[in-house]
Amino acid sequence: MAQPFRFMLNQTETESYGAFIPRNLRPLIDRAIPHARAQISGSPVVAIGLASSGQTYFGVNVELPGLPPNYSIHAEQFLVANFALHFELKLIGLAISPNGYYFKAPCGHCCQFLREISNMSDTKVLITGPTGQGETHGTRMLLSTFLILLGTISPGNVPRLLEPSDNSIGFIDSSLQMDICSNSEHCNHLSCRALRAATKSYARFSKCPSGVALIDRRGTVYSGWFMESVAHNPSLGPVQAALVDFVVNGDGQEFKEIVEAVLVEKRGAVLSQEDTARMILEKIADPDCVFRVLHCEYN
Ligand SMILES: O=c1ccn([C@H]2C[C@H](O)[C@@H](CO)O2)c(=O)[nH]1
Numbered sequence: 001m002a003q004p005f006r007f008m009l010n011q012t013e014t015e016s017y018g019a020f021i022p023r024n025l026r027p028l029i030d031r032a033i034p035h036a037r038a039q040i041s042g043s044p045v046v047a048i049g050l051a052s053s054g055q056t057y058f059g060v061n062v063e064l065p066g067l068p069p070n071y072s073i074h075a076e077q078f079l080v081a082n083f084a085l086h087f088e089l090k091l092i093g094l095a096i097s098p099n100g101y102y103f104k105a106p107c108g109h110c111c112q113f114l115r116e117i118s119n120m121s122d123t124k125v126l127i128t129g130p131t132g133q134g135e136t137h138g139t140r141m142l143l144s145t146f147l148i149l150l151g152t153i154s155p156g157n158v159p160r161l162l163e164p165s166d167n168s169i170g171f172i173d174s175s176l177q178m179d180i181c182s183n184s185e186h187c188n189h190l191s192c193r194a195l196r197a198a199t200k201s202y203a204r205f206s207k208c209p210s211g212v213a214l215i216d217r218r219g220t221v222y223s224g225w226f227m228e229s230v231a232h233n234p235s236l237g238p239v240q241a242a243l244v245d246f247v248v249n250g251d252g253q254e255f256k257e258i259v260e261a262v263l264v265e266k267r268g269a270v271l272s273q274e275d276t277a278r279m280i281l282e283k284i285a286d287p288d289c290v291f292r293v294l295h296c297e298y299n
């Protein structure tokens, strides 16, 4: 088991590393690199995000051995899911690096994913030359510079990614309600956590929100929700989002320690996460992991 790592720095810790420049971020990247899970590519990547709350968050890439590479979680997506877990609303600064020396733009896939965040017109991305050699300050580019060319997402009354959302979903099958506590707001049952995750899901295009809750052998519960991209493929699935919580809060445990999982999604919707979720868990979780699906619909 790897040494546990905190994927967040509080305001005081953020102030103590100083300005958001390569020289100050290098030691942070060095500390985060060992916590990337890049067994397929052998190429760890770290993303550091400065939030409007004054806290700093980390993202690392997470690959799922045995599955096609498109199931991987990019460091940038991990960072966004980490922001979402902590109800952070705005990304002020973004730095992405494979080694602490060179800082680069988000990859093409992640530019498309980041497009779903609404208020990123003044998010600054830290960039250096291809080696970063001798660059203490780097340069800053507006994230919108990369994203504007990808087109606009039509406005609507649906919250954008990272904005608080409440998909008011409930259960079709009243027998399933037995699984959900009447005051599920705060409870830690897998079903209640998965439902709560699904209500936060960002699924404005398909209108198929979903959420996953996982539990490890020690009894700790983790959850995450589907975050959809207008371009489909860059979407972050609900299992992957829950795995981000597991990596952030699971003390460096292996995915094999996951022993049970619940998915909440709509029944008979145009898309379903069920088969994919089952397949991912069969590959990475405990071989005896129990997987249940609860179907719901919009209230
Ligand atoms: O900007 C990038 C580029 C790549 N990766 C990941 C994906 C894969 O796990 C590995 C190799 O490309 O690095 C990121 O996380 N962010």
Ligand SMILES: [Zn+2]
Residues within 6 Å of the ligand: 074, 075, 076, 077, 106, 107, 108, 109, 110, 111
């Ligand atoms: Zn990426």
